[in-house]
Amino acid sequence: MTAPRHAPEPQRSRTVPEARRESATVPPVVDQIAGVAQVQTVRGIAEARELAPKDLEIRLQADASSRLPVLVCYSAAAVWLIVGSLFGELASLKLHWPDLLTREGWLTFGRIRTAHLNAVNYGWGSLAMIGTSLWLMPRLVHAELRRPRLAAMGAVLWNIGLLLGVGGILVGVSDGMEWLEMSRWFADPWLVVGGGMIGVALFSTVAARKAEHLYVSVWYIMSAFLWFPMLFILGNWPTWSGVESGAVNWLFAHNVLGFWLTAVSVGVAYYFIPKVLGRPIYSYQLSILGFWTFAFFYALNGMHHLVGGPLPTWMITTSVTASVLMFIPVVATAINLHMTVVGRFGALRYSPTLRFVVLGAMGYTAVSLQGSFTALREVNRITHFTHWTIAHSHVGVYGFVTFIMFGAMYYVVPRLVGHEWPSAALIRWHFGLVVAGIAIYVVALTWAGVAQGLALLDPGLPFQASVERTRYGLMGRSLGGLLMTAGHVVFAWHFWLMLRGRQPAGARPPFHEARPILYTEAAADVVATSRSHAGSAP
Amino acid sequence: MTRVWLLLGGAFAALSFAIVLLVLVPRAMLTRVEAPPWLEPYTASELQGREVYIANGCVYCHSQQVRDPAFTSDVERGWGSRATVPADYVYDRPNLLGTSRTGPDLINVGQRLPDPNWQLIHLYDPRALNAWSIMPGFPFLFEEKAPDAVRPGDRVVVIPGPRAPRGRVVVAKPEALALTNYLLSLKRNGAVPASAMARERMAGPLAGGMNGHDDGARPAP
Numbered sequence: 092m093t094a095p096r097h098a099p100e101p102q103r104s105r106t107v108p109e110a111r112r113e114s115a116t117v118p119p120v121v122d123q124i125a126g127v128a129q130v131q132t133v134r135g136i137a138e139a140r141e142l143a144p145k146d147l148e149i150r151l152q153a154d155a156s157s158r159l160p161v162l163v164c165y166s167a168a169a170v171w172l173i174v175g176s177l178f179g180e181l182a183s184l185k186l187h188w189p190d191l192l193t194r195e196g197w198l199t200f201g202r203i204r205t206a207h208l209n210a211v212n213y214g215w216g217s218l219a220m221i222g223t224s225l226w227l228m229p230r231l232v233h234a235e236l237r238r239p240r241l242a243a244m245g246a247v248l249w250n251i252g253l254l255l256g257v258g259g260i261l262v263g264v265s266d267g268m269e270w271l272e273m274s275r276w277f278a279d280p281w282l283v284v285g286g287g288m289i290g291v292a293l294f295s296t297v298a299a300r301k302a303e304h305l306y307v308s309v310w311y312i313m314s315a316f317l318w319f320p321m322l323f324i325l326g327n328w329p330t331w332s333g334v335e336s337g338a339v340n341w342l343f344a345h346n347v348l349g350f351w352l353t354a355v356s357v358g359v360a361y362y363f364i365p366k367v368l369g370r371p372i373y374s375y376q377l378s379i380l381g382f383w384t385f386a387f388f389y390a391l392n393g394m395h396h397l398v399g400g401p402l403p404t405w406m407i408t409t410s411v412t413a414s415v416l417m418f419i420p421v422v423a424t425a426i427n428l429h430m431t432v433v434g435r436f437g438a439l440r441y442s443p444t445l446r447f448v449v450l451g452a453m454g455y456t457a458v459s460l461q462g463s464f465t466a467l468r469e470v471n472r473i474t475h476f477t478h479w480t481i482a483h484s485h486v487g488v489y490g491f492v493t494f495i496m497f498g499a500m501y502y503v504v505p506r507l508v509g510h511e512w513p514s515a516a517l518i519r520w521h522f523g524l525v526v527a528g529i530a531i532y533v534v535a536l537t538w539a540g541v542a543q544g545l546a547l548l549d550p551g552l553p554f555q556a557s558v559e560r561t562r563y564g565l566m567g568r569s570l571g572g573l574l575m576t577a578g579h580v581v582f583a584w585h586f587w588l589m590l591r592g593r594q595p596a597g598a599r600p601p602f603h604e605a606r607p608i609l610y611t612e613a614a615a616d617v618v619a620t621s622r623s624h625a626g627s628a629p
Numbered sequence: 630m631t632r633v634w635l636l637l638g639g640a641f642a643a644l645s646f647a648i649v650l651l652v653l654v655p656r657a658m659l660t661r662v663e664a665p666p667w668l669e670p671y672t673a674s675e676l677q678g679r680e681v682y683i684a685n686g687c688v689y690c691h692s693q694q695v696r697d698p699a700f701t702s703d704v705e706r707g708w709g710s711r712a713t714v715p716a717d718y719v720y721d722r723p724n725l726l727g728t729s730r731t732g733p734d735l736i737n738v739g740q741r742l743p744d745p746n747w748q749l750i751h752l753y754d755p756r757a758l759n760a761w762s763i764m765p766g767f768p769f770l771f772e773e774k775a776p777d778a779v780r781p782g783d784r785v786v787v788i789p790g791p792r793a794p795r796g797r798v799v800v801a802k803p804e805a806l807a808l809t810n811y812l813l814s815l816k817r818n819g820a821v822p823a824s825a826m827a828r829e830r831m832a833g834p835l836a837g838g839m840n841g842h843d844d845g846a847r848p849a850p
Binding site: 196202318337346 | 633636642651652662688705718753755765767769
């Protein structure tokens with residue numbers, strides 16, 4: 092084993108002051124280890140590293156204040172992840188085994204697929220993001236979470252709405268617009284009220300902030316919590332008909348990806364990458380540029396889902412143009428996130444958080460560039476209406492959003508329950524399964540989509556050809572989905588062990604044991620000392 | 630940034646701009662779109678069938694739009710004789726335009742496959758008619774009765790070939806009949822009168838080459 096090296100000190104005041112303070116005060120690996128219950132350890136480490144204990148105390152108070160609602164959100168998210176994965180896998184199998192489970196209405200493809208989308212989007216993704224936002228905001232604004240019980244109650248209402256909505260879809264009650272299927276009469280109001288309660292907690296925390304500067308993550312997360320309710324109410328308003336209902340449909344559906352899933356996940360990536368690496372964000376100017384161009388261009392993208400459709404051409408042209416302009420925010424954000432990591436890729440070996448978040452950030456770059464490209468008419472005439480779109484959406488919602496959320500949860504949960512993840516092996520299995528799964532999924536389905544699109548474009552080929560050419564791609568997708576689902580079971584099991592269990596005495600945190608390059612010697616000593624008392628932590 | 634109001638104000642402006650441009654402006658313009666004279670509002674049964682279509686997620690595999698023949702093969706494929714326009718959809722609430730063609734487009738299926746018996750067999754078991762199809766059967770929209778339990782008035786569907794249930798008679802439930810009525814009502818090949826050609830007017834100078842609805846000489850179905 093090589094001697095521990097010193098982590099380089101972050102550069103001074105080149106970029107966001109908040110980012111500097113956040114990253115400078117917490118030795119990254121120490122933050123990976125310390126739970127709420129290990130205050131003494133953290134303080135000891137702070138002293139060993141000559142850091143201000145006050146900053147650590149702010150952080151510990153922030154974590155303690157958000158504990159309840161975050162754990163409620165994360166627990167529900169883990170359940171929805173499993174449920175949603177099973178729906179998704181079954182829907183996938185049905186496309187190459189069409190006679191599978193057709194006798195029961197609630198198991199038909201059109202309902203299971205829709206239940207999958209709603210469970211993973213509003214259940215898994217949204218709840219993981221809400222939990223992470225509730226944990227992150229107090230840390231970023233240096234204030235305890237206000238009204239944590241209200242937020243937890245809001246999360247419960249959100250889940251009731253989801254149960255009714257997804258249950259409704261399965262029994263055949265759907266509002267009929269993609270991404271907006273849950274009943275606007277008996278399911279969506281729960282989400283509006285519950286989400287509103289969470290929003291009150293979040294915004295009153297920001298109002299009570301002690302930190303003057305708003306870090307870039309705050310911009311994205313606060314905006315997302317403004318945008319989502321606007322969109323959700325607009326999309327569910329029951330006045331739309333004809334092609335205008337199509338316009339509202341895709342304004343909503345694209346922006347729920349852009350202004351909700353993407354906005355929060357980019358905000359979270361902006362936090363964890365510099366945090367775990369102990370290094371400031373590459374450029375403040377780029378983050379400003381990235382944010383505002385993101386806000387103004389992304390909002391206009393939706394009509395590219397209707398290229399060639401019966402809408403006024405100028406609407407579609409507007410969206411295609413805006414989609415191409417998305418290059419600007421995407422490249423700005425990509426440079427910012429990736430340049431922060433460059434030179435420190437070795438750290439990915441030791442931090443599961445960093446692994447998932449950095450891979451997720453790469454997923455963001457990839458899916459966005461692919462999206463701009465797909466909006467071009469020449470590409471779209473092949474890929475529109477094909478499985479390409481489904482593969483693309485999984486690069487985004489899985490390879491980007493879900494990976495960032497896995498990374499965040501690996502970081503946050505130990506700080507809420509007060510001990511480390513029990514098993515490094517389970518984390519490795521989870522990572523390996525989901526990475527292999529999504530890779531197979533995307534390659535197989537993208538290939539199927541191109542083959543299908545080319546067949547559809549050739550009027551000399553019967554429609555049958557476009558179906559038969561996708562067969563092996565669809566099977567590949569089921570294999571990928573199976574691996575992802577297995578990874579989710581591993582993750583959910585590990586999360587359950589984490590909630591109910593306690594770290595065995597003397598257990599070492601995963602990913603750091605092989606070669607703790609990020610430790611300072613002094614900090615490592617403190618950690619070693621504290622481990623001998625680990626069994627006594629409450 | 631240090632000002633919350635500036636941040637939230639800017640975020641609000643960004644989304645509001647998009648809503649005005651892509652929802653409210655088109656809404657104001659589309660109020661001028663009138664249904665073509667040959668397009669009837671859906672009957673009660675067709676609307677009920679439309680609900681069955683929505684409930685079972687048909688839209689996730691079937692689109693309802695014919696795109697411009699200038700850059701797609703939709704018309705050559707026989708899915709319609711012209712690109713569809715806003716006037717074709719005035720009675721559609723919500724839209725079922727769709728974004729997937731795992732199955733073929735359906736906006737003119739009532740003209741292409743007008744036999745209700747074919748539709749019922751296909752809904753019960755698509756592979757009884759097309760072995761290569763990956764569409765799910767919807768047997769739960771049908772009853773399988775013993776032959777002596779069939780009552781007068783029952784709509785019996787004779788399933789051809791080896792995939793017919795043995796010793797049972799397939800009878801369509803009202804949902805299946807309504808869905809069939811809806812599918813047969815999907816015909817949008819009629820001429821679009823000038824008053825309904827709002828698409829071109831709204832498209833303005835950007836429309837170049839996108840006017841797929843100019844074969845107005847075609848008679849209404």
